[in-house]
Amino acid sequence: MDTAVFGEVLLGPRAIGLGQWLQLFWRFSTLSLLAIGGAITTVPDMQRYVVGLQGWLCDAQFSSCIAIGQAAPEPNVLLVAVIGYSVGGLAGVAATMAGTLLPSTTLALAASRFSAQQRRARGLRAFTAGLAPLTLGLLLATSWILLQPTGLGLVPLVLVLVAGMLALMLLSQRSPLWAISAGALVGALGWV
Numbered sequence: 001m002d003t004a005v006f007g008e009v010l011l012g013p014r015a016i017g018l019g020q021w022l023q024l025f026w027r028f029s030t031l032s033l034l035a036i037g038g039a040i041t042t043v044p045d046m047q048r049y050v051v052g053l054q055g056w057l058c059d060a061q062f063s064s065c066i067a068i069g070q071a072a073p074e075p076n077v078l079l080v081a082v083i084g085y086s087v088g089g090l091a092g093v094a095a096t097m098a099g100t101l102l103p104s105t106t107l108a109l110a111a112s113r114f115s116a117q118q119r120r121a122r123g124l125r126a127f128t129a130g131l132a133p134l135t136l137g138l139l140l141a142t143s144w145i146l147l148q149p150t151g152l153g154l155v156p157l158v159l160v161l162v163a164g165m166l167a168l169m170l171l172s173q174r175s176p177l178w179a180i181s182a183g184a185l186v187g188a189l190g191w192v
Contacts, residue, residue: 016056016087016088016091016092020054020088021088021091021092021095022095023054024084024087024088024092024095024096024099025095025096025098025099026099027049027099028046028080028084028095028096028099028100029099029100029102029103031045031046031099031100032099032100032101032102032103032104033103033104033107035100035104036131036134036135036138038076038077039076039077039079039080039100040070040076040079040139040142041135041138041139041141041142042138042142043066043079043142043145043146044138044141044142044144044145046062046080046083047059047062047145050062050083050087054087056086056087057083057086057087059148061086062083063146063148065079065082065083065086066079066082066083066146068082069081069082069083077097077100077101080096080097080100081093081096081097083096084096084097143158143162161183161186165178165179165182165183166179
């Protein structure tokens with residue numbers, strides 16, 4: 001990505017009105033309740049709304065927002081703040097962060113109380129076990145969306161890399177940090 005896109009993401013927030021601010025809050029509130037596995041799993045719908053429906057950002061700007069948000073050490077949800085800032089400045093940050101944090105925090109508190117009381121229930125254990133494949137599917141959808149600005153020519157290479165790293169981790173019981181390090185090296189060398 002060129003530096004103009006990064007500069008526009010960091011320095012050029014758009015001014016949005018109260019109605020758009022409320023729409024942003026409502027959309028991110030809804031996504032918050034679907035974020036099984038973290039905010040990153042809802043990136044496809046964030047992209048569909050912010051880029052496709054509203055036209056506030058282009059694909060490259062959106063991908064830059066995700067990259068900048070993920071470059072921060074933690075928490076992972078900072079990508080939402082970068083998107084909010086790019087869309088509407090500090091009011092956009094307030095809308096996206098409040099929309100993301102309020103519903104999911106409330107639901108997490110209620111669910112943790114319920115699960116503490118019902119921890120031996122068969123249905124609760126089955127529900128918890130079913131969340132892993134759902135999270136994996138959401139992460140794959142996120143990867144697909146983030147690959148779009150690069151062109152689909154890289155998809156076969158990325159699929160081979162993902163399959164190889166997954167096989168390495170499953171067969172050798174190695175830490176995922178090896179896969180992350182390999183991905184960072186590939187990116188730093190400019191191979192992808």
